[in-house]
Amino acid sequence: MAILKTEKIIKKFGGLVAVKNMDFEVNEKEIVGIIGANGAGKTTFFNCISGNLEPTSGRIIFDGHNITKYKPYQIAKLGLARTFQVVKPFANKTVLYNVTVGAFVKTQHKKDAIEKAEETINFLNIYEKKNVLAKNLTLPERKRLELARALATRPKLLLLDEVMAGLRPDEIKDMLKIIEKINNHGVTIVIIEHIMQVIMSVSKRIYAMNFGEKIACGTPEEVAKNKNVIKAYLGDEYVIS
Amino acid sequence: MKFSEKQIKLILLMLSAIVVFLIPVFIKNQGYIQIFIVVMFFMYIATAWNFVGGFAGVLPLGNAAFIAIGAYTSTILFVQYGISPWVGMLAGGIISAIIGIIIGLPTFKLRGAYFALATIAFGEGIKVLFQNIDKIGSVNVGGARGILISYSGDSFANFQWVSRIPYYYIILVMLIILLAITVFLMNSKMGYYLIAGGEDPEAAASLGVNVAKYKLIAMALSAFFTAIAGTFYAQWILYILPKSVGSIDLSFEIAFIAIIGGRGTIIGPILGALLLKPLGELTRTYLGGALPGLHLFILGLILVLVMIYQPRGIQEVLTKIFNRFVKKMVTIKRS
Structure with missing residues (x-):
């Protein structure tokens, strides 16, 4: 069953069409990847789903709700969480404080929220950092904090925007394990990533975007062999016909 | 006896509370009491400012x-309609809160300096209104002359005393x-959400x-709590005029005290007022005649220095020293 579905999403910035007729579907408990070159419109598409941008036209259905015109906080409350490509920690607060803000979505009580936050921090193996100020964390730690905060809202669906950009190969491996662990707990995941091997290994299905349009969709193998994808990534001369 | 750090902090807090409560018993000089009132008045309004300006x-x-x-x-309610200032205090608070929301609706969309500019305009606008309106219908606002509250004997209901001690x-x-x-x-959801929204609105929204x-x-x-301080001021001085209660100097001073003390912390506005107000009073008393306005200049200088060397306010250093002191107390007690 589709937990998230978008119909003909268009996002224009003045004359520029950043997202063109995106039809997109994610089934419950799936991991779906979105690939594409810089400027392909992936993050803009994400921003439309999470409510940070309002699509020019089209419809977004999440978990039975038409969320097209919802504000970001309303969408987050429904159980759709996201991370940002450029991490946005509450810099002057501790890791625990950051994550507790996320945990407050499901409770009114500080004690419950802190308990849930500690659980989440533990789950992501950053427990020993819980009293460190967010501004004093390293980049991989900040990425993990970003993830922990989103996860603390106990989402049904998690949008991950380049959580692995800037990480070393061993850190990427750790992150992949974490993503699979989150998915095993029943959280549906949509992930944007640049690094092809990474997204190929973790996603069950992949959408490829170029110049705001969907150019291919299918299993990682199908997408990797798709003519349009090869053309977009490598150029016309690499297409074997 | 052994005490944990938390217990020592609690004991120190209790002790300082007792000292503060007993000050008027030992200090009989009304002039000194007046200075204490000024300091606490500014602690109060800077703390109220801190809800928006800090958190x-x-x-x-x-x-x-x-x-x-x-x-x-x-x-106005007291002088013209004989309504107790205690009731007027509540009424002023509610009116102020409503105006605060009306002002906040459009201005919170502005970021950084633009929000500050909009609030300056609002503050000046209110002052100019009070300065230029003599009467609204039968209500006497007093214009630039202000309103004098006549003293009619010590009374709790009338919020008036000759002695400074009740104040x-x-x-x-x-x-x-x-x-x-x-x-x-x-320590509540509201506080967490407020601070999160202040640190990064976009990230906070994505968390619901x-x-x-x-x-x-x-x-x-x-706005509510600041207005209550306004009533206190009126009954304490018994004379209000637009320049004394609505001036931009006062707006700036509130912000300066909270920022120098450490905005966004509970103790910041308290420390700010405690250190800056007596300093301001002294420079005003001893240098005010020769160089009027010097206390504002000194305040500005301190603000610049604090912003360069202690952007999170003087509370940061003082809290560290205090914590070290408490830790030492613990080890002394243990050995």
């Missing part, structure tokens, strides 16, 4: 307008209540925080 992460520079609204509401205890209780509310809020709503609540609270 919500924007910079309001027009808070004197709320003091004016509170002072004028209760004074001392009233502002002290007001301060304690406001601090208790602040501590409670900061209705940033605008919490900022408006903070604004309403801040």
Whole structure:
């Protein structure tokens, strides 16, 4: 069953069409990847789903709700969480404080929220950092904090925007394990990533975007062999016909 | 006897509370009591400012307008209709909170300096209104001459005393209540959401925080409590005029005290007022004749220095020293 579905999403910035007729579907408990070159419109598409941008036209259905015109906080409350490509920690607060803000979505009580936050921090193996100020964390730690905060809202669906950009190969491996662990707990995941091997290994299905349009969709193998994808990534001369 | 750090802190807090409560018993000089009242008055209004200026992460520079609204509401009700200032205090607070929300609705969309500029305009606007309106219908606003509250004998209902000591205890209780509310809020969902929205509105929204709503609540609270201080001021001085309760100098001073002390912390405005107000009073007393306005210049200089070397306010250093001191106390007691 589709937990998230978008119909003909268009996002224009003045004359520029950043997202063109995106039809997109994610089934419950799936991991779906979105690939594409810089400027392909992936993050803009994400921003439309999470409510940070309002699509020019089209419809977004999440978990039975038409969320097209919802504000970001309303969408987050429904159980759709996201991370940002450029991490946005509450810099002057501790890791625990950051994550507790996320945990407050499901409770009114500080004690419950802190308990849930500690659980989440533990789950992501950053427990020993819980009293460190967010501004004093390293980049991989900040990425993990970003993830922990989103996860603390106990989402049904998690949008991950380049959580692995800037990480070393061993850190990427750790992150992949974490993503699979989150998915095993029943959280549906949509992930944007640049690094092809990474997204190929973790996603069950992949959408490829170029110049705001969907150019291919299918299993990682199908997408990797798709003519349009090869053309977009490598150029016309690499297409074997 | 062994005490944990937490217990020592609690004991120290209790001790300082007892000292503060006993000050009027030992210090009989009304002039000194007056200085204590000034200090606590500024602690109070800077703490009220802190809801928006500290926790919500924007910079309001027009808070004197709320003091004016509170002072004028209760004074007009008292002088012309004989309604007790205690009732007027509440009325002023509610009117101020509503105006705060009306002002907050459009201005919270502005970022950084633009929000500050909008609040300056609002503060000045209110002052100019009070200066230029003599009468609204049968209500006498007093214009630039202000309103004099006539003394009609010591009375709790009329909020009037010759002695300064009742004022001392009233502002002290007001301060304690406001601090208790602040501590409670900061440990609640509201506090977490307010601070998150102040640090990064976009990230907070993605975590389910209705940033605008919490900022408006903070604004309403801040305006409410600031207006209450306005009524206190009116009954304490018994004379209000637009320049004394609604001036931009006052708005700036509130913000300076909170920022130098450490905005966004509970102790910041307290320390700020404790250190800066006596300093201001002294420079005003001893140098005010020769160089009027020097105390504002000194305040500005301190602000610049603090912003360069201690951007999180003097509370950071002082809290560190205090914590070290408490730790030492623990080890001494153990050995």
